[in-house]
Amino acid sequence: MAKIFCVANQKGGVGKTTTTVNLAAGLAKVGQRVLMIDLDPQGNATMGSGVDKRKLELTVYDVLLESASVAEARTRSEKLIDGGCSYDILGANRELAGAEVEMVELERRERRLKQALAVVDAEYDFVLIDCPPSLSMLTLNGLCCAHGVIVPMQCEYFALEGLTDLVNTIKQVKANLNDDLQIIGLLRVMFDPRITLQQQVSEQLRAHFGDKVFNTVIPRNVRLAEAPSYGVPGVVFDPQSKGAQAFLTFAHEMVDRIKVM
DSSP states (O other): OOEEEEEOOSSSSSSHHHHHHHHHHHHHHTTOOEEEEEOOTTOHHHHHTTOOGGGOSSOHHHHHTTSSOHHHHOEEOHHHHHTTOOOEEEOOOGGGGGHHHHHTTSTTTTSHHHHHHHTTGGGOSEEEEEOOSSOOHHHHHHHHHOSEEEEEEOSSHHHHHHHHHHHHHHHHHHHHTOTTOOEEEEEEEEEOTTOHHHHHHHHHHHHHHGGGEEEEEEEOOHHHHHGGGGTSOHHHHOTTSHHHHHHHHHHHHHHHHHTTO
16 A cells, blocks of 8 residues: 655745655656656656657546546656666646646545555555645645655744645545644755754754654755756755765655554
8 A cells, every 4th residue: 555645845946846756756766666657747746757748649638527537547757767767657737737726526526645545555564645735625635645744844943834834734634634744854955064954944843853853864965956856856966965875864764654653
């Protein structure tokens, strides 16, 4: 049975997509069977996984509207196979923006992804969902099928404010739509230990959330930032970089964490 995790934060620009694709690649590299789902109409996780979103015949949009199954719509990038970090990709493109409007009148609109994933559940160890930075019908579909939420965040003041909103959202979804939902952990990303404020915020997170804060810290790393322009995760683009090594460490931590779930 796959463990399904949303990578979510209602604040934009905090590294959700970078976290999703690099964690997927890292988990694949340590021998896990992974499906990465792109629920953002921008399709950045799709492109960052080596798939051209403009050439996709079937996407997560078709799955949500029940015109295709996950097995029919998923794909796999040749770049990832060559890089030794291959995982399945349920991609997205701008068509997905229309799903918001089209799903409003549909039955089971917030549980469509959950039902679609139930068919392929046994084929994966991990399903990672890259959510858009808003509480939309797309994000709601992700949260309704997830066992937990991974929250990437920068150690800055405004990030703490956004975290409060996300925690409230998760509580509401847990109470009304998904009893299993919980925050699996907070991942500190783009971390620079030379900045005093970041150290202080990191300590506050530890004090308040305790073991909900992942031990792994993802450093600010130029190789992670460069990787999307080459259409591969940083773990594949430069495996020896500090950022790639941090995500491999994070992958091991995730495997260990689900053993006690």
